[in-house]
Amino acid sequence: MxxxxxxxxxxxxxxxxxxxxxxxxxxxxxxxxxxxxxxxxxxxxxxxxxxxxxxxxxxxxxxxxxxxxxxxxxxxxxxxxxxxxxxxxxxxxxxxxxxxxxxxxxxxxxxxxxxxxxxxxxxxxxxxxxxxxxxxxxxxxxxxxxxxxxxxxxxxxxxxxxxxxxxxxxxxxxxxxxxxxxxxxxxxxxxxxxxxxxxxxxxxxxxxxxxxxxxxVEALRSQGNRRVLVVAPRAGATWAEGVPGVTTLEADGGRFLVELDDSADDQALLHAALATGPVHEFATQQQTLTDLFRNVVTQEVAA
The missing domain is CATH 3.40.50.300 (P-loop containing nucleotide triphosphate hydrolases)
Known part of the structure; x- marks a missing residue:
């Protein structure tokens, strides 16, 4: 001690x-x-x-x-x-x-x-x-x-x-x-x-x-599913739906924040993004403490 x-x-x-x-x-x-x-x-x-x-x-x-x-x-x-x-x-x-x-x-x-x-x-x-x-x-x-x-x-x-x-x-x-x-x-x-x-x-x-x-803080932020920021100007709103284990969290024009569960393949996600046209950014993002807290609150409400 x-x-x-x-x-x-x-x-x-x-x-x-x-x-x-x-x-x-x-x-x-x-x-x-x-x-x-x-x-x-x-x-x-x-x-x-x-x-x-x-x-x-x-x-x-x-x-x-x-x-x-x-x-x-x-x-x-x-x-x-x-x-x-x-x-x-x-x-x-x-x-x-x-x-x-x-x-x-x-x-x-x-x-x-x-x-x-x-x-x-x-x-x-x-x-x-x-x-x-x-x-x-x-x-x-x-x-x-x-x-x-x-x-x-x-x-x-x-x-x-x-x-x-x-x-x-x-x-x-x-x-x-x-x-x-x-x-x-x-x-x-x-x-x-x-x-x-x-x-x-x-x-x-x-x-x-x-x-x-x-x-x-770092350990808490690393919890949960992986998130990837994808900037693909020509991609439609539903371009990622065909990739198993991927959920679109945010879509703003050609800027997308997607979440990958344990079964998802980030390379398959990248290929799907490239299939829509040029990809300007493809970057893993950690969740913020606010994201984690929101998830905890959501669990509380659901319970």
Whole structure:
């Protein structure tokens, strides 16, 4: 076992007859960016709240460095809730200093950390403003500062990119990379799957309270049937139908995205494309994380 590993071990949580989490297990290593994705109501927020002690699981446990996550450990976790947890009428600077101090920092260190993070996140000029007077994007920046100000050993962030403009997204992405580079396990949920794909070392997809896929981004993208992009300007919409095991996913003029099952022969597909005339492109394409997620959601609906 890796000493600085955050482990979620067989978490189960029920609300009456509804099971929100069912034997959910995954781990996040030191220095790893882990993307936690799923549909609304899949169990992401419940999992994070159990890690913070906001909720209690019915069974299973969360461990840090091999031990239970108790009050002392939770003081070393930086948590960013999806629903903002700041005091709306308290000034930004005062609030961040206060939050740092209740996590155990001394007054001078807390002041220094507040100044550093508000500067880093672009809200230094708003230190004297009440949180409720900030734009939603700036409130999100302050919420991240609140998760970082006490120099946490672990980061757990629920939809941290929600409501941010592209510049703020890049700033926040840079911060998460930096914290991971310092050895901090970083877990975050997001519906922005292109961002998850770009940032994360590994991704876990949760459906109905169960982990249905968990691996590196590259491994997840390589799952499923092969896909080929074919650019054949003279081909009709149904040119690929005669090739066994091939399904046309997209057709736009002479540009086609087709899927090949295990029985399909890509050379037979190429010959069929050439039979229509010139072929300008014939390239294998991996599915995106969005494609994989869509397939998982489709399975959920079908079930």
């Amino acid at each position: 890796t000493p600085s590993m955050l482990e979620f071990d067989r978490l189960t949580k029920r609300y009456g007859e509804r099971t929100a989490l069912r034997e959910l297990s995954f781990s996040v290593a030191a220095g790893e960016l882990f993307g936690f994705v799923g549909s609304n109501g899949a169990g992401k927020t419940t999992t994070m709240r159990i890690a913070l002690g906001v909720l209690a699981s019915d069974s299973g446990e969360v461990r840090w460095k091999g031990g239970a996550v108790d009050l002392a450990v939770r003081a070393r976790i930086g948590y960013m809730p999806e629903e903002r947890g700041l005091y709306p009428k308290m000034k930004v600077g005062e609030q961040l200093v206060y939050l740092a101090q209740i996590h155990g920092m001394g007054g001078r260190a807390a002041q220094s950390a507040m100044e550093a993070w508000t500067e880093r996140l672009g809200v230094a000029e708003r230190r004297g403003d009440e949180v409720q007077k900030l734009s939603l994007g700036n409130q999100q920046r302050v919420q991240l500062a609140a998760a970082l100000v006490h120099d946490p050993e672990v980061l757990i962030l629920d939809e941290p990119f929600s409501g941010l403009d592209p510049v703020a997204v890049e700033v926040m992405s840079g911060v998460l990379r930096e914290k991971a580079a310092e050895g901090c396990p970083v877990v975050f949920s997001s519906h922005q799957l292109d961002l998850v794909e770009r940032l994360c070392d590994r991704v876990g997809i949760i459906r109905g309270g169960e982990m249905v896929a968990c691996d590196t």
